[in-house]
Amino acid sequence: xxxxxxxxxxxxxxxxxSLFPQACTIVxxxxxxxxxxxxxxxxxxxxxxxxxxxxxxxxxxxAIDEMSDDAFRDFAREGIERFSRRELSEEDWLDFAEHLxxxxxxxxxxSAYATLRMRLDEIEPxxxxxxxxxxxxxxxxxxxxxxxxxxxxxxxxxxxxxxLPFTRLVVEKPIGRDLPSALAVNQSLxxxxxxxxxxxxxxxxxxxxxxxxxxxxxxxxxFEPLWNSKYIDHVQITVAEAEGVGTRAGYxxxxxxxxxMVQNHILQLLSLVAMEPPWSMRADVIRDRRLDLLQCLRxxxxxxxxxxxxxxxxxxxxxxxxxxxxxxxxxxxAADSTTETFVALRxxxxxxxxxxxxxxxxxxxxxxxxxxxxxxxxxAVPHMLFNTDTDHPLEPNVLALRIQPDEGLSLRIGSKLPGxxxxxxxxxxxxxxxSTFGDQSPEAYERLLxxxxxxxxxxxxxxxxxxxxxxxxxxxxxAWEASGERWLPEYPAGSWGPIEADRLIDxxxxxxxxx
Amino acid sequence: xNRSADDYIDPVEIERELTAIWATMNGQQKDGGTVTRASxxxxxxxxxxxxxxxxxxxxxxxxxxxxxxxxxxxxxIEEQAxxxxxxxxxxxxxxxxxxxxxxAEHIELRFGVGSxxxxxxxxxxxxxxxxxxxxxWLSPRPPxxxxxxxxxxxxxxxxxxxxxxxxxxxxxxxxxxxxxSKNNRTVIFNLAWRRLxxxxxxxxxxxxxxxxxxxxxxxxxxxxxxxPHALPLAxxxxxxLASRLGWQPKQGVxxxxxxxxxxxxxxxxxxxxxxxxxxxxPPNIDWMRISWRAGDAQPAGYAEYRHExxxxxxxxxxxxxxxxxxPAVEQRLEQMVAAQLAHRAGDRLFTESIAFxxxxxxxxxxxxxxxxxxxxxxx
Numbered sequence: 001x002x003x004x005x006x007x008x009x010x011x012x013x014x015x016x017x018s019l020f021p022q023a024c025t026i027v028x029x030x031x032x033x034x035x036x037x038x039x040x041x042x043x044x045x046x047x048x049x050x051x052x053x054x055x056x057x058x059x060x061x062x063a064i065d066e067m068s069d070d071a072f073r074d075f076a077r078e079g080i081e082r083f084s085r086r087e088l089s090e091e092d093w094l095d096f097a098e099h100l101x102x103x104x105x106x107x108x109x110x111s112a113y114a115t116l117r118m119r120l121d122e123i124e125p126x127x128x129x130x131x132x133x134x135x136x137x138x139x140x141x142x143x144x145x146x147x148x149x150x151x152x153x154x155x156x157x158x159x160x161x162x163x164l165p166f167t168r169l170v171v172e173k174p175i176g177r178d179l180p181s182a183l184a185v186n187q188s189l190x191x192x193x194x195x196x197x198x199x200x201x202x203x204x205x206x207x208x209x210x211x212x213x214x215x216x217x218x219x220x221x222x223f224e225p226l227w228n229s230k231y232i233d234h235v236q237i238t239v240a241e242a243e244g245v246g247t248r249a250g251y252x253x254x255x256x257x258x259x260x261m262v263q264n265h266i267l268q269l270l271s272l273v274a275m276e277p278p279w280s281m282r283a284d285v286i287r288d289r290r291l292d293l294l295q296c297l298r299x300x301x302x303x304x305x306x307x308x309x310x311x312x313x314x315x316x317x318x319x320x321x322x323x324x325x326x327x328x329x330x331x332x333x334a335a336d337s338t339t340e341t342f343v344a345l346r347x348x349x350x351x352x353x354x355x356x357x358x359x360x361x362x363x364x365x366x367x368x369x370x371x372x373x374x375x376x377x378x379x380a381v382p383h384m385l386f387n388t389d390t391d392h393p394l395e396p397n398v399l400a401l402r403i404q405p406d407e408g409l410s411l412r413i414g415s416k417l418p419g420x421x422x423x424x425x426x427x428x429x430x431x432x433x434x435s436t437f438g439d440q441s442p443e444a445y446e447r448l449l450x451x452x453x454x455x456x457x458x459x460x461x462x463x464x465x466x467x468x469x470x471x472x473x474x475x476x477x478x479a480w481e482a483s484g485e486r487w488l489p490e491y492p493a494g495s496w497g498p499i500e501a502d503r504l505i506d507x508x509x510x511x512x513x514x515x
Numbered sequence: 516x517n518r519s520a521d522d523y524i525d526p527v528e529i530e531r532e533l534t535a536i537w538a539t540m541n542g543q544q545k546d547g548g549t550v551t552r553a554s555x556x557x558x559x560x561x562x563x564x565x566x567x568x569x570x571x572x573x574x575x576x577x578x579x580x581x582x583x584x585x586x587x588x589x590x591x592i593e594e595q596a597x598x599x600x601x602x603x604x605x606x607x608x609x610x611x612x613x614x615x616x617x618x619a620e621h622i623e624l625r626f627g628v629g630s631x632x633x634x635x636x637x638x639x640x641x642x643x644x645x646x647x648x649x650x651x652w653l654s655p656r657p658p659x660x661x662x663x664x665x666x667x668x669x670x671x672x673x674x675x676x677x678x679x680x681x682x683x684x685x686x687x688x689x690x691x692x693x694x695x696s697k698n699n700r701t702v703i704f705n706l707a708w709r710r711l712x713x714x715x716x717x718x719x720x721x722x723x724x725x726x727x728x729x730x731x732x733x734x735x736x737x738x739x740x741x742x743p744h745a746l747p748l749a750x751x752x753x754x755x756l757a758s759r760l761g762w763q764p765k766q767g768v769x770x771x772x773x774x775x776x777x778x779x780x781x782x783x784x785x786x787x788x789x790x791x792x793x794x795x796x797p798p799n800i801d802w803m804r805i806s807w808r809a810g811d812a813q814p815a816g817y818a819e820y821r822h823e824x825x826x827x828x829x830x831x832x833x834x835x836x837x838x839x840x841x842p843a844v845e846q847r848l849e850q851m852v853a854a855q856l857a858h859r860a861g862d863r864l865f866t867e868s869i870a871f872x873x874x875x876x877x878x879x880x881x882x883x884x885x886x887x888x889x890x891x892x893x894x
Binding site (some may be wrong): 008009010011012013014020023049050053054055091092125126127128130164432 | 712717840
């Protein structure tokens, strides 16, 4: 359990500890890579501008590339200039750059960790950092074992029962590519770090609107009484990407939409939407509730997969009026690839609250637009007084939580059209973050990095949750493997998916939302 | 935003005028664009005189950009004859990325000294229901010392935001605000507290026991330099530091008009503090040095702090440790107010700090100090 800093420092009393992390060093494994340049360094820079980084901090990029400290600073500067949500200011940059360092090292060599250790011992006293360290693994999953064992063997991991100085490890998704490999990754991590030192990051959980799901559900009394099978007809979760596979073909070919989106982002999203109320906002309480939900997902038998899950691949089509290639024609994609770029599925949550409520999920690449939302569709009124014409029934109420873009929520309600007749027309009550709060929301990585520094694991995945989600996904992978399909259903790039996905939901008398 | 006498309307016309403004804007929309009235709060802005009302009008577009609100400018015009109240209405719009036009309403009421209650009755009818209401006291007079005018508007507010920078007599202002606060449940907030955020951040981190074991408990002297009008800022910082560290004010003496010498008693001995005002420059705390005596096997030392540009820099006495810094970007008043409007619950630390500032004010004014640290009963 982390000590409350106010116990030893009275000047910290009354301050939000999660916004005032202690002095620490951030070591970015793969510091010269794309994630570091596009996300991590710009996030750290923005945290520094907001005064949210500790006044004493250091960042060490650690990677195989040869690079001097100055070259790393140039690399970081370029990343900030291109990807930061705020422009680089010369005065702030000079201040920030003083904290940046680089250490070259081959992750598989013990000498690299010895050199890293020497570098840490040299840098930390200069910044008054007393040994708090955060290791960020911005590396391919195949290197996780090598790095964590390297850290442990070099004595760079604080004992698990030690409060301060702390050691924390951030691991990017994917954690494994199926259940057995996820178990193996967790085992490796836990052989070197205690679970409370581990932060498995899913950047989706750092988005303001995802966090707002909890605020909306448990900070308002009007939603929760309706949040159950008595009032909810079904739930639709859509995560659509407008782009095709682009430059990520190498990774995506081995992953596919199910692993890339459903196993992590979407199931995490679902767990927040559907979990039972936590009794406190403490990290482990929230994580317990999320785990409970994942454990309630009705398991799919292999022979049921075809009935509940649709996979597809985009074929050539049009996007914004321009030709778009099919998936198999993309660079880096095998001509006979059976990697799914689209998944639609129906699942059920077997608990008291959600019994019998179908949850429909769809995610895909090369869709008409980039949009992520959770839509809760309520049941029809018990007795129809208006719009009794069965050709034009009353539209049901829908509460849509928009994750991106135009973050916010909207509620569709029926309202009388002006005029002498009683005619009900659907109207939308809209709340948008950008319109209401004006200010630019911080990037997900800013929030999550700050949380790791402050030791708040609420928005990170615990080992059991990772395993529970893979446990539910595994039969789908097994069924697909066993099917030996050589051709998947197709949908034209720039469309909302294959006809099979429509049939999946149509069979239940529902339809995908028009987004 | 200049306006002529003809622009002012009778207050009974306000709602009609607002309706006309909305109708005009909706009529101007093309291609299915929409106009949305965005309001998170009602914000009353009290201004002393014509110039300040104009200053407020300049600030409102930025205020509502950060915190959409119905804004009611309350302009007290000393020279305004009669008991009448004049009104002026406009809106501030900005276009969002998706073509939406977001607008906030701005209503100005001008009234003379004897018409505050009359103006307050108009304000009551104009508040949007179910939204919080804040009173931003732009006037440089301490709100609680303005009598009937403050009393007319304060009861409508859930939060009163003021700025002690520039107060002519800080001890009297502090005493008045703390006393008012004790008798009212309304949240009060001094923007000076927000300005101190980087200082509080820097002091709490640079003096952290993990970096400087025992230093906080052994502080024996503080020297501080501040700009003109920044005494309330320095006062509040000292109040925070002393209340956190369990010090009691024993003596406060003004010397030569620009220096204030304090003596506090800490659990480990006396603490001497000097606050020196510069003759010119911005109203900031610009330099500070905190010294501590030697302790059990721990050496004496000091830490120096400078406000330079957009940063507060910490220069440790130990040469081997690099200086550190934290951003201290001077925000516009309206940005600070917008940020504060989102914090409606009150700040326990601020409440404790101003309660302590009251004890300090009493020492300077020679009143008996009865109060120690006062807990915030509002929680």
